[in-house]
Amino acid sequence: MRLQGRTAIITGAGSGIGRASANLFAEEGAHLALVDRDAAGLEETLRLVGEATTHVGDVGDAAFAETVVSDVVSRHGRLDILMTAAGFSVGGTVLTTDPDDWDAVFRTNVGGTWLWARAAVPQMQRQNSGSIITLASQLAIAGGKGNSAYIAAKGAIVSLTRTIAVDFATDGIRVNAIAPGAIDTPMLRRSFARHGNADEVREASRNRHAMKRFGVAEEIAQTALHLASDASSFTTGTVMVVDGGWLAA
Numbered sequence: 291m292r293l294q295g296r297t298a299i300i301t302g303a304g305s306g307i308g309r310a311s312a313n314l315f316a317e318e319g320a321h322l323a324l325v326d327r328d329a330a331g332l333e334e335t336l337r338l339v340g341e342a343t344t345h346v347g348d349v350g351d352a353a354f355a356e357t358v359v360s361d362v363v364s365r366h367g368r369l370d371i372l373m374t375a376a377g378f379s380v381g382g383t384v385l386t387t388d389p390d391d392w393d394a395v396f397r398t399n400v401g402g403t404w405l406w407a408r409a410a411v412p413q414m415q416r417q418n419s420g421s422i423i424t425l426a427s428q429l430a431i432a433g434g435k436g437n438s439a440y441i442a443a444k445g446a447i448v449s450l451t452r453t454i455a456v457d458f459a460t461d462g463i464r465v466n467a468i469a470p471g472a473i474d475t476p477m478l479r480r481s482f483a484r485h486g487n488a489d490e491v492r493e494a495s496r497n498r499h500a501m502k503r504f505g506v507a508e509e510i511a512q513t514a515l516h517l518a519s520d521a522s523s524f525t526t527g528t529v530m531v532v533d534g535g536w537l538a539a
């Protein structure tokens with residue numbers, strides 16, 4: 291088992307990529323702290339993984355991040371893995387995005403990355419080890435239409451991931467982003483549903499991938515496992531693209 295005895299916090303664990311990663315990490319022997327603002331989603335993930343602590347709250351809240359990290363450290367004495375998968379998008383160009391929505395997207399996606407890294411790094415420094423896995427998007431590299439706040443936030447996550455990686459590389463802490471293509475999760479389905487011509491948009495998105503299909507959350511979980519485990523011991527400050535050939539096509 292590749293994560294035997296390791297301790298992991300996963301945000302956004304109540305759905306999609308976070309849930310699939312929780313499942314895989316549990317199979318690989320990790321102790322899990324599952325974080326989400328959706329209590330029912332977390333309960334469902336807990337049912338699937340069997341054993342974990344669950345923490346309901348907003349990842350944009352600094353005190354919440356500190357509390358969860360403290361709880362994990364007091365239970366297990368260490369924190370090996372932080373995966374920040376909580377995220378959401380609102381559609382819109384810079385002209386049509388409401389400023390409050392812009393702030394909310396940044397608070398969850400970027401705040402939900404930096405505040406959790408900020409809470410986790412001191413413990414990882416004490417251990418001289420740790421892996422932080424953030425969630426960007428292929429759109430942070432390629433750009434895309436009508437999703438300006440989300441794409442800007444994902445671009446910020448790429449830069450933030452690199453800067454945290456460089457700042458703490460000699461403390462035994464590795465920090466890497468995953469940039470998925472379109473993954474068939476509730477978030478993706480909601481983003482298509484925003485369009486009047488949802489079927490057309492969905493098919494255009496599917497066909498935009500060289501592989502002509504969407505990814506599934508379990509495929510991103512496998513990359514997260516690689517980054518969480520010692521298999522990636524010389525990998526830090528990178529963006530691992532898992533996009534079915536979107537960027538290449």
Ligand SMILES: NC(=O)c1ccc[n+]([C@@H]2O[C@H](COP(=O)([O-])OP(=O)(O)OC[C@H]3O[C@@H](n4cnc5c(N)ncnc54)[C@H](O)[C@@H]3O)[C@@H](O)[C@H]2O)c1
Nearest residue numbers: 302304305306307327348349376377425427472473475477
């Ligand atoms: N699905 C895709 O196509 C895709 C592509 C690229 C990147 N991503 C990224 O992967 C991550 C996971 O996405 P997903 O597709 O699994 O989405 P999802 O909607 O299925 O799951 C996201 C989870 O995050 C939680 N969440 C959102 N805002 C929160 C907040 N402020 N505080 C606490 N929890 C919050 C939601 O309740 C939900 O359970 C996100 O960061 C997303 O941007 C997804």
